[in-house]
Amino acid sequence: MCGIVGLYLKNPELRGELGALFSPMLIEMSGRGPDSAGIAVYRGEEEGAAKVVAYHPDLDFGWQALAGELADALGAPVSATQVANHAILAGGASPMVLRDAVFAQSAGVRVMSAGRSLEIYKDIGLPKDVLQRFLVQGMAGSHAVGHTRMATESAVSTEGAHPFNTGDDLCLVHNGSLSNHNGLREWLATHKGIPFQTDNDSEVAAAYLTWRLSEGANLAEALEAALVDLDGFYTFAIGTKDGFAVLRDPIACKPAVMAETDDWVAMASEFRALAGLPGIETATVWEPRPATVYAWGRA
Amino acid sequence: MDAIDLATTTTRDLNARLQAEAPRSNAAYEVLHPGGRHALACGLTAPIAVTLRGHVGYYCAGMNQNATVTVEGNAGVGVAENMMSGLVRVKGDASQSAGATGHGGLLVIEGSASARCGISMKGIDIVVKGSVGHNSAFMAQAGRLVVCGDAEDGLGDSLYEAVIYVAGKTGKLGADCEEQEMTEDDRKTVAELLARAGLTGDPASFRRFGSARQLYNFKIDNVGSY
Numbered sequence: 001m002c003g004i005v006g007l008y009l010k011n012p013e014l015r016g017e018l019g020a021l022f023s024p025m026l027i028e029m030s031g032r033g034p035d036s037a038g039i040a041v042y043r044g045e046e047e048g049a050a051k052v053v054a055y056h057p058d059l060d061f062g063w064q065a066l067a068g069e070l071a072d073a074l075g076a077p078v079s080a081t082q083v084a085n086h087a088i089l090a091g092g093a094s095p096m097v098l099r100d101a102v103f104a105q106s107a108g109v110r111v112m113s114a115g116r117s118l119e120i121y122k123d124i125g126l127p128k129d130v131l132q133r134f135l136v137q138g139m140a141g142s143h144a145v146g147h148t149r150m151a152t153e154s155a156v157s158t159e160g161a162h163p164f165n166t167g168d169d170l171c172l173v174h175n176g177s178l179s180n181h182n183g184l185r186e187w188l189a190t191h192k193g194i195p196f197q198t199d200n201d202s203e204v205a206a207a208y209l210t211w212r213l214s215e216g217a218n219l220a221e222a223l224e225a226a227l228v229d230l231d232g233f234y235t236f237a238i239g240t241k242d243g244f245a246v247l248r249d250p251i252a253c254k255p256a257v258m259a260e261t262d263d264w265v266a267m268a269s270e271f272r273a274l275a276g277l278p279g280i281e282t283a284t285v286w287e288p289r290p291a292t293v294y295a296w297g298r299a
Numbered sequence: 300m301d302a303i304d305l306a307t308t309t310t311r312d313l314n315a316r317l318q319a320e321a322p323r324s325n326a327a328y329e330v331l332h333p334g335g336r337h338a339l340a341c342g343l344t345a346p347i348a349v350t351l352r353g354h355v356g357y358y359c360a361g362m363n364q365n366a367t368v369t370v371e372g373n374a375g376v377g378v379a380e381n382m383m384s385g386l387v388r389v390k391g392d393a394s395q396s397a398g399a400t401g402h403g404g405l406l407v408i409e410g411s412a413s414a415r416c417g418i419s420m421k422g423i424d425i426v427v428k429g430s431v432g433h434n435s436a437f438m439a440q441a442g443r444l445v446v447c448g449d450a451e452d453g454l455g456d457s458l459y460e461a462v463i464y465v466a467g468k469t470g471k472l473g474a475d476c477e478e479q480e481m482t483e484d485d486r487k488t489v490a491e492l493l494a495r496a497g498l499t500g501d502p503a504s505f506r507r508f509g510s511a512r513q514l515y516n517f518k519i520d521n522v523g524s525y
Contacts, residue, residue, distance in 0.1 A: 275354070
């Protein structure tokens with residue numbers, strides 16, 4: 001079992017409150033996933049600098065030294081801003097160039113996310129502690145997805161926590177388990193050159209969508225294709241730099257509830273995670289249908 | 300009518316208070332701010348009336364006996380699961396497995412129900428004003444499921460002796476479920492269930508679905524058991 005939540009702000013005036021609105025949603029899902037938690041927040045800076053959020057288990061890790069090495073390698077300034085055991089590395093020509101430069105150095109640094117708007121923070125521990133560690137309450141942005149994990153497919157670790165990001169500004173959270181992820185991972189790695197950092201099934205789903213988007217599909221089209229190519233149980237919430245989507249498998253064993261007002265769209269594994277949102281009393285509330293793509297923004 | 304506010308009361312205290320009502324009590328309660336919490340108004344035994352003003356979580360009104368429970372909103376997974384008697388009414392939509400394993404009483408869903416509505420029902424009657432999702436009445440043993448809208452694929456899969464009436468379209472029927480002749484008795488049954496549910500509809504517009512009795516070893520001598 002896991003808990004997933006997503007919040008997409010349609011009203012730009014609410015962007016300053018994203019973290020404050022989102023944090024109670026994730027905490028409410030603690031019972032579904034107390035092992036670890038993660039959040040992907042879109043800062044709404046589509047044209048901002050390329051940035052990578054990276055993780056190193058050592059709180060005293062030398063992020064500034066790493067930024068210097070990356071700047072030398074890229075021939076461009078790179079900044080480092082530490083947030084607990086993560087750091088935002090910003091600079092370079094593009095998110096993928098910066099990400100590959102981080103991959104190339106061997107300091108045991110893991111890439112959590114790469115993009116211009118997206119930042120992913122995730123760690124083991126209770127959701128409320130993880131949110132506090134990364135100062136999520138005060139974060140501003142356009143949309144966010146989050147995950148509370150009760151691990152089934154792979155180890156309880158920071159790397160195995162959700163959300164997963166494998167390409168530019170895309171992230172995915174998953175409640176369920178995929179059964180054909182090993183074959184698909186090998187195919188995506190061998191034939192499409194997509195780098196994997198874990199054995200986790202959900203990372204394969206994120207990578208699959210990244211590949212479909214890179215082939216020119218929009219998010220809704222990529223998810224229609226996923227219905228054919230991914231085998232297993234899933235409720236997904238997916239973020240892109242300017243979109244948000246939800247998909248359940250055709251059997252729909254894994255729960256999901258959605259709500260929408262003029263100001264926001266939200267989804268969660270259970271309604272109680274949505275119960276505190278402003279205007280929920282008059283929101284449209286529904287259960288997403290099996291095998292049906294729901295998408296907002298330029299998804 | 301007594302009001303219990305879940306903004307200041309725990310689920311455990313709510314259920315303890317409702318469960319403590321005397322067998323002949325006709326008390327009425329309204330429950331405020333349910334907030335999608337699970338297992339609200341469960342295990343009631345007295346013929347009391349409980350109205351939940353908002354959306355509820357999983358297993359609301361589970362194991363109900365005698366009580367009348369009304370949800371003024373949507374219900375999560377397994378509303379009225381294992382109900383024995385009484386009336387549970389959902390004014391909005393119900394999530395999957397509504398009325399699962401219910402032995403008796405009436406469950407009315409005024410919106411639609413999602414997948415597996417009436418799974419393994421054992422005597423409960425369920426009336427859905429809207430439509431039902433896939434695999435509804437899966438392995439249903441006894442009772443009646445009335446669907447005023449449509450039923451998706453897998454209706455009545457591995458059905459025993461429960462009977463299903465659908466007014467709208469049906470997807471692919473489940474294994475061993477077949478359309479059967481709609482008799483005058485069936486029309487009376489549908490009319491009576493719609494009336495009890497407080498709904499209107501033309502009984503003649505419904506089709507009947509039941510078990511072809513090919514999938515399990517049905518002994519006609521045991522028909523009285525169902």
